Amino acid sequence: MKKTIAEINEKILSGRAVAVTAEEIIDMVEKDGLEKTFEHVDVVTTGTFSPMCSSGVFLNFGHNDPPIKMNKTLLNGVPAYAGIAAVDAYLGAAELAEDYHGTDLYGGAHVIEALLKGEEIELYATGAVTDCYPAKECLHKITLDSINEAIMFNPRNAYQNYAAAVNSSDRTIYTYMGILYPHLKNLNYATSGQLSPLLNDPFCRTVGVGTKIFLGGAQGHVAWQGTQFKSDVERSELGIPYAPAATLSLIGNLKEMSSDFIQAAIMERYGVSLFVGMGIPIPLLDMEMLRQVAVRDEDIYTTIVDYSVPELNKPNFGRIDYKSLKSGTIELNGVKVRTAPLSSIPKARKIAQILKDWIHQGEFTLVEPVRMFPQDAKLKSLGTSRGGHHE
């Protein structure tokens, strides 16, 4: 028994397609068995909402009069990379404001959220004066509506699994995985488990370049494999990696997105990140795909990593399943440890539900990937530094 994306799209457009969420499918398979469920269901929707630092937006402000070739731009004091054409810039979510005197950290993610809320942003730019671009500097108030384009392009999102972080040292540490108490007192993890997009398609059989997705409340696309993409990894029987593996580069129109699903995050004494809400609809092409999407939290494992060790390859405390992690406490070395997700389950559920509604209403058809991801990608590293400042 097989289905094609074209067949499923026909059903979507005629209002006959059946989509269910990656949580709902678990109960259906349990109750009705694989075959009956496969006959009935066409698409399984997933979702995740987590801090994803490797995110940002390409902006085109429109031209100043007289024209300026911007070489430095500040948006509410946050630098955006301007080493591209005249009034284009890339604002990274993790970029911090220069000389910010507020009580808390402020960065690119806050500017992105403010743009989405329709707020006015101060744009200050200096220019490299040329015959064709005479202006030396400019100051403007911009909004999301006043500028030409705001294209969200996130080089690395949607990590397929992520390490669970603990701290075995004697002092509290402040990390991108949140605050970690000494002596393994707490643990933070960061996926939505059985709802997480790439945990439902561990070999990226239906996800590739061009795949249409939910991104920040809008319909976006997978642009490429994400940076640090890794597929040559240790996997469970179901094929699910035990540690961070595949990643996605995502693209979408910020102007169509919503501040419900794109929100700034402050990680204490670490920096600024961006909560990104995204989800992928997974077509049930064959029985194998159904088996994959029916995966449950108790069958998905991650590795417990000691973030107190200041080395690239950190020691670990073995593996743990997401059902245990989601229970709120686990036992580690005989001690009770509180666990927290950093990833919002209510938001992930909402995303999977919206995708489902879009499909049922015929507003969202599936896109066949135009290029698949490598199955043997390994990760490289810089290794140890040769020294300090280049002379």
Added chain:
Amino acid sequence: MSKKYILNFHQKATEKPITYLLVKDYDIKINIISAKIEAGEEGTLILEMNGKRLDEAISFIKSEGIIIKRMSEEIELDRDLCVDCGACTSVCPTGALRINRRTGEVELYPDQCVACGMCVIACPRRAISLTL
């Protein structure tokens, strides 16, 4: 009205029956919210106290070398800012902030708060405020 206090005991003070003396000598109504004390070790006691001689009782506690602090009754979680990421729940020492396992939502139980303030800085959305 009852007020909540957090008492930090050093080793010696754990040998004295402090709560008994508070009741007997100062006529204080006590509700023990949490107690982590073992004889001969440092410990923490969280008490709800009420009584006409409360000020005297507090002076007595201080005279025993116990550090006493008034606890906040003003922890607030701004639901409009909260995204239910749960970052506050693993740093909360008492479970005053926890995730509802069914809905996945962060829930606040102010009665269990010991005003340590860790949730305030752990929250990526700065949705929690604490007035001491």
